[in-house]
Amino acid sequence: METREEREKETLLHVPVMVDEVLHYLEPCRGGVFVDGTLGGGGHARAILENLEPRLYVGIDRDEEALDVALQYLASFEDRIEVFHGLYSQVGEVLEELNLDGMDAFLLDLGLSSLQLEGEGRGFSFQKEEPLDMRMDRSQELTAAQVVNTYSQGDLERIFREYGEERWAKKIARNIVDTRRKFAITTTTALAQVVEWSIPKKFHPKKIHPATRVFQALRIEVNRELEELERGLEEGLELLRPKGRFLVISFHSLEDGIVKRAFREWEKRGLGEVITKKPVTPSAEEVERNIRSRSGKLRVFEKR
């Protein structure tokens, strides 16, 4: 029998961020073809299927485990969903396979899923000792351990600075290279320790663990997240039908900056309208209920 803890964990797997706001901005697309480029646990998918009667709901995820979980969760909508293992930037190929020439809504919810954060052996979190993996798609070759143990000091420094906005990037990269001369850094906790040592105590951030930024940077590098976002934005725009809506929820400033610039640029080129002049953020009540929503920002663009 399932324990209460297991049941709570199971529920958490599917809790979508800013779901009321997402439903509100997708209302004009009711009844259309929806593509969810980051299906995850299927939380947004279920809310949309229950409320907006999509003709077809297409779910894409690069994490095969997420697809299994989502399929179970969405079993009662079987006749209206199609799922694909792959990248959201491949949305064109997915639609082609379904013989569709476009979509009415495209949703990207860019954070990590609870499955990835809390699942066994995924290596995204410094909270527990695990192999340093961080691949969203476990069939991919490059892992975080490879990055940490084989990239040059200069490349590590650049990644920590650019993708983690980490001001101690140089010192951390140097200490990683010194450490790995003695032994390979293969676990999340070993890396977190090296990072902690590298930042003088009085400069440890107050609200987050000192390794948070380095872990974010590695995750972005391993999964090529920013390149993927740039490609996904272009592909998505191309395939949206007139009046189609593009919704993106991002969780850090690098992603949000890319989305904001792209939407503004499209509007300037007369391709449509930015519906959210300012990003929409979760209510205080949602943040209290679901701490993960805390840094979420939703932006919406409508194609002409």
Ligand SMILES: C[S@@+](CC[C@H](N)C(=O)[O-])C[C@H]1O[C@@H](n2cnc3c(N)ncnc32)[C@H](O)[C@@H]1O
């Ligand atoms: C925050 S979760 C999505 C949660 C989902 N909206 C829900 O309500 O359950 C993000 C998901 O996007 C997937 N993902 C991230 N980048 C991707 C990409 N480039 N292509 C396809 N899936 C991606 C991750 O594997 C993860 O499962």
